[in-house]
Amino acid sequence: MENLKAYLLEIESFLKDYLATSNCKGYVLGLSGGVDSSLVAAIAKSAVGKDKLFCYAVDIDSHPSDILDAKKVAKQLDVHLEIISLSKTYHSYLDELKGNDFMRLSKSNLKVRMRMCALFAYAQEHSALVLGTDNYDERYVGYFTKYGDGAADLLPIVHLTKQEVREAAKMYGLSEDLYNRTPSAGLFEGQTDEKEMGVTYEELDNYLLGKEVSIEAKNRIEHLHKISEHKRSEIPSPKPPKR
Numbered sequence: 001m002e003n004l005k006a007y008l009l010e011i012e013s014f015l016k017d018y019l020a021t022s023n024c025k026g027y028v029l030g031l032s033g034g035v036d037s038s039l040v041a042a043i044a045k046s047a048v049g050k051d052k053l054f055c056y057a058v059d060i061d062s063h064p065s066d067i068l069d070a071k072k073v074a075k076q077l078d079v080h081l082e083i084i085s086l087s088k089t090y091h092s093y094l095d096e097l098k099g100n101d102f103m104r105l106s107k108s109n110l111k112v113r114m115r116m117c118a119l120f121a122y123a124q125e126h127s128a129l130v131l132g133t134d135n136y137d138e139r140y141v142g143y144f145t146k147y148g149d150g151a152a153d154l155l156p157i158v159h160l161t162k163q164e165v166r167e168a169a170k171m172y173g174l175s176e177d178l179y180n181r182t183p184s185a186g187l188f189e190g191q192t193d194e195k196e197m198g199v200t201y202e203e204l205d206n207y208l209l210g211k212e213v214s215i216e217a218k219n220r221i222e223h224l225h226k227i228s229e230h231k232r233s234e235i236p237s238p239k240p241p242k243r
Contacts, residue, residue: 001164008168011156012047018154019048019129026052028123029131030115030149031081033057033069035169035179036133040156041077042172044131050079054126058115059085069178076174086114108191112148120151129153137162137204141221142228143197150231161208162201197224 001007019027027044031037044053057070067083074081090111094100099107116130123130132152134144139158144150157165169179194200203217213221 001160004164004167005171008043008171011043015044015047015154015156019052022129024127024129026054026126026128027131027154028054028056028119028126028128030119030133031055031057031070031073032133033066033071033073033178034133034181035165035174036135036157038073038077038174038178039165039169039172040131040133041073041079042169042174043156045077045079046172050077052128053079054122054128055079055081056119056122057081057083058118059083059087060090060111060114061087069181073174073178084118086118090114109145109148112145116148116151123153131156132158134158135160135162135165136208137201138193139232140208141197141199141204141224142231143193143224144231146231161205163205199224 015027027048029037029041029044031041041053041055055070055074057067059067070081070083093110093114094102094107099110102110119130122128130151130153132149132155134150134152134155135157136159138144139155157168160168166179170176197204197220199217199220203213204221205211207213207218207221
């Protein structure tokens with residue numbers, strides 16, 4: 001992007017103006033310690049101030065480092081962060097569903113949806129809107145959970161590639177260890193975004209920017225985009241009846 005700084009100011013104005021006309025009092029954000037949510041926190045704080053930003057780190061069997069990173073980001077940005085543990089609730093829910101033998105993906109998506117349920121509950125209590133953290137790469141290939149992290153009221157950084165997210169994080173003064181952290185949703189031991197997608201963020205960035213990528217990467221990206229179309233589309237319904 002030729003002028004990333006100017007575009008970030010556009011995002012700030014968008015958040016400020018949207019809130020002013022929404023009849024809501026602030027924004028709720030799930031802070032994971034990853035670069036995407038950290039950047040959204042920085043942008044939102046700059047746009048509307050820390051008193052209108054409510055950050056939560058929702059712990060569901062999370063790696064301890066994820067919570068520590070979330071606390072680190074909150075301290076760096078000087079925003080309030082509340083830690084919520086749903087681990088016991090998650091395991092109780094699995095027991096009730098008789099789902100302890102569910103495949104790992106089903107369990108992972110359940111965690112993500114429980115996190116988002118919590119954020120929307122807090123948003124209603126605060127008369128606030130939920131900020132999503134999906135970037136351009138993730139949205140294009142559908143690397144988000146339907147009705148989980150894909151559920152949000154606004155998607156501030158959805159037009160930024162992963163590299164642009166990292167560059168923007170630098171501009172907002174986030175520490176290097178945070179914006180260079182291996183991208184992971186922290187859903188299970190050893191999980192990383194790139195392993196799950198089967199393509200690197202660099203390859204995704206290049207593809208989306210019209211640059212050359214290997215045929216293997218191109219085919220993988222286009223396949224992911226095709227099979228995830230349902231995540232980006234409206235819920236299908238039949239034609240309305242004649243009245």
